[in-house]
Amino acid sequence: MTAPVPSAASVPLAARARDILASEWTKLRSVRSTYWTLLVAVATPVAISALVAVALAHAPGKSTPVDPLLPGLISQEYGVLAVGVLGVLAFSTEYGTGLIRVTFAAVPHRRAVLAGKAAVIGALTLAAGEVVAFASFALVQAVLSGKHLGVSLSRPGVPGAVLADGLLLFVVATMGVGLGAIVRHTAGGIAALVGLIFLPAILGVLPAPWGNRIARFTLLDAARQVTALHPATNLFAPALSLLVLLAWPALTLLAAALLITRRDT
């Protein structure tokens, strides 16, 4: 206990950031739910894109070419809930068990904890998302090329679209982290996540012009627009849609950052 107590000046910011990332990474890899949710988030989309590709390739009398990237993209949406749950759990289990008090007593700078959890889960789900995107692309094109419907990765716009496809899991997972910190309950956090992703999408069926006006701001439509080889004309341009897509987790995390320091634990 006679060891010198480290002061703010003696611990560089980078070291403190590294500490928090290491701590959150240990937490993430030491619970089973991480492995289960990731397995579902990766396996389901890959399996579904293969199925969709087979169905498309065998569709009779199909003359109009569909967007060859669509099957891979849509399948990614089936991994959304799994990674969203992974994100919500990061905070909700700590609040549920009371562990959050241990965490905040160890790191009183709560926004650093929020950033740490978002970064670790974001990195993991980004990697998983890209794996899914490229695996789905390879599978789908392998099936479609037999019918001369596929595209090659060397075609302009395709690599970018596939890369962007991999963003969806990252976007939803980090949004889940923010919602977990805001709602502080697992069930409530998941409900909020489902509501934010799917409710606006339902509003998209409203009569013109309201349906379109709302649709361009919804998470799933923005994601489809970003990754479409032939962007829809009634939505924002892909670049703007990318901003819309990233704004969802950004605004959620911002709200979490504002609330997390104001509330007692």
Next chain:
Amino acid sequence: MIEVDHLVKRFGAVTAVDGLSFTVRPGHVTGFLGPNGAGKTTTMRVILGLDAPTSGHARVNHQSYTELIRPLHQVGALLDATALHPGRTAQTHLASIAQSNGIKQSRVTEMLRLTGLESVANRRLKGFSLGMKQRLGIAVALLGDPPVLMFDEPVNGLDTEGIAWIRQFLRALAADGRTVLVSSHLMSEMAQTADRLIIIGRGRLIADTTTAQLIESSTRKDVLVRSPQAAELADLIKDRGATVTPQDGGALAVTGLDAPAIGDLAAEHGISLHALIPRSASLEQAYLDLTEEAADFRAAS
């Protein structure tokens, strides 16, 4: 050193801590006593920066907790031993907390050994007994080798062996020159562990004293005397400078003169005694007397 200064904490209409001030100094085990709901846990949460005070402040080593960088090197705390993820192992639980403060794995291993959890380090926490979880919580508190330690009801739910272990442990930490604050709602427990006592009720300070002083000042010591010539005896006792308080049924409570002296005095004057009973109240009774008001409040609310 822990300083609490005019601390007020309200939750809506409920005032949990009401203008509380005290200082906890190094080198002693300080007991933090009060009935359930007195505000002990809330005070500890404010000290740890978990709850924001409504007014007043709490400081650790002259700093506000929320300003501390890598605080586990300065303050170790065990608030709730069951606050853990049941799917993690003792090792990963400790490691994740250690890493957040730049504490090495070797220290994690050392703490597991110190708390006797080495053999179960890789078992999932859902299988841990409350006693094992308490030990794990103490391991967390000691990770950063901090000069200040706080434990909230650490003996709750422990068996006799576990209680003895913690008691000896707390004493050793204080003997090491650390500041040790331990909360409890049981006077009997604190009397055997703490040198100093901070007693609160309804969020207010009732007593800030040493255990020895509390025993000295609030332990009632008197002699109950019954005699057919009570009035005569009372005058004789008063002449010796002692105090006589009449009791129910014509008995006398005498303070300032012990039983043998009263017996001798009675024999000298040919007064017969029917009863001569030295009485003393326990420390537990003294504590109950002190916190009576707070207990009334609790029953009413």
